[in-house]
Amino acid sequence: MTLRVVTVDGSPASARALVAAVRAALEGGPAVLPLGPGEPVPTADPGPGTALVIATSGSTGVAKHVVLSAAALRASALATAARLGGSGRWLLALPAQHVAGVQVVVRSLLAGAPPVVQDLRDGFRPEAFAAATRQLGTGRxxxxxxxxxxGRILDAGGAALDALRGYDAVLVGGAALTPSLRARAGAAGVAVVTTYGMSETAGGCVYDGRPLDGVRVALDADGRILLGGATLADGYLDAPALTAAAFAGGWFRTSDLGRWRDGRLEVLGRADDVIVTGGEKVAPAAVERVLAAQAGVAAACVVGLPDREWGRLVAAAVVPEGGAPGRPPDPALDPVLAERLRAAVRAELGRAAVPRILRAVAAIPLRGIGKPDRAATAQILTRPHHRDG
Known part of the structure; x- marks a missing residue:
């Protein structure tokens, strides 16, 4: 089967080319592979029934290409419309080579109108978001x-925030949404819906902790999240061993740990991020949630660092609230705040999870479309510092 490569560079013109290619693929035409400029093109044949091939490197940096059928893309888009209470116009404000961006295209096409596209060639700008929103007109x-x-829209306020308030649903995914940021959005009147999913599930398939219609969620004996249902990919392009390891018995075995809390799925972070300290297992994402929920903290990233006594120790980079724009904070976190943060983690997660290193940073390093870069954070935390825990 022919694979149609569409290079997307953040421009509305390249997004329109992708919309046309995806429309044809959903109707049985050539499979589409959206790529950023300069990204390598695979030579393998995706096979019959493929509508979309998505390149993903994950956190390991190993290139994979996820194979998705038109049926999986349609199932995801229709389930989203059902969960959100109906179809309507969509704004594409994400890089279109990622599955979340492509799904905005698919949802728009199934709703009967192509998406309005924000120009991202100069990065994401709140004022451009407001201008693009005005093109949507009235309706859902x-x-x-x-x-x-x-976060950038909330910080900018003004026309951008007014525009965001006008959306019936703002799906937020790609990285964990901190409690403080969600609270800010809620207080500002933004209709946030958190999403969890990946390229292998045709994008977000769990909204606000609850699976979409037709999606199955289970936890294995180790707490690993398993996803199943109509939105699953067919596997990885030209990688039978990877496909067999991840897809089996109608399930996709994710790299994430989770638990059920009050009937909702809570994602605890990647299994390979777990820190074993003194024989105890600590999930960084769980510690980050506790830290980010405390007053005075805008964001946090937790990593494990080598330690002679404990094997690995828990270390946290924290972005304090109220810092001067463009001015890095004092790396030595305020002692009163540091002790309050440690006490909160101890009370919620136990002694082993308490960060032995707490350091203030101006911003959490990010990779991709907004995931925390734990390797870069670890480098920051291993620079000369004093250990106050």
């Missing part, structure tokens, strides 16, 4: 953002 409106974009 939805968009999809990552937490970094949501």
């Amino acid at each position: 409106r939805s968009t999809s953002l990552v937490p970094t974009q949501l």
Whole structure:
């Protein structure tokens, strides 16, 4: 089967080319592979029934190409419309080579109108978001953002925030949404819907902790999240061993740990991020949630660092609230705040999870479309510092 490569560079013109290619693929035409400029093109044949091939490197940096059928893309888009209470116009404000961006295109096409596209060639700008929103006109409106974009709009206020308030649903995924950022969005009147999913599930398939219609969620004996249902990919392009390891018995075995809390799925972070300290297992994402929920903290990233005594120790980079724009904070976190943060983690997660290193940073390093860069964070935390824990 022919694979149609569409290079997307953040421009509305390249997004329109992708819309046309995806429309044809959903109707049985050539499979589409959206790529950013300069990204390598695979030579393998995706096979019959493929509508979309998505390149993903994940956190390991190993290139994979996820194979998705038109049926999986349609199932995801229709389930989203059902969960959100109906179809409408969509704004594409995400890079279109990622599955979340492509799904905005698919949802728009199934709703009967192509998406309005924000120009991202100079990066995401709140004022450009406001201008693009005005092109949607009246009626039901939805968009999809990552937490970094949501935070920038809230910080900007003004026309951008007014525009965001006008959406019936703002899907937020790609990285964990901190409690403080969600609270800010709620207080500002933004209709946030958190999403969890990946390229292998045709994008977000769990909204606000609850699976979409037709999606199955289970946890294995180790707490690993398993996803199943109509939105699953067919596997990885030209990678039978990877496909067999991840897809089996109608399930996709994710790299994430989770638990059920009050009937909702809570994602605890990647299994390979777990820190074993003194024989105890600590999930960084769980510690980050506790830290980010405390007053005085805008964001946090937790990593494990080598330690002679404990094997690995828990270390946290924290972005204090109220810092001067463009001015890095004192790395030595305020002692009163540091002790309050440690006490909160101890009370919620136990002694082993308490960060032995707490350091203030101006911003959490990010990769991709907004995921925390734990390797870069670890480098920051291993620079000369004093250990106050």
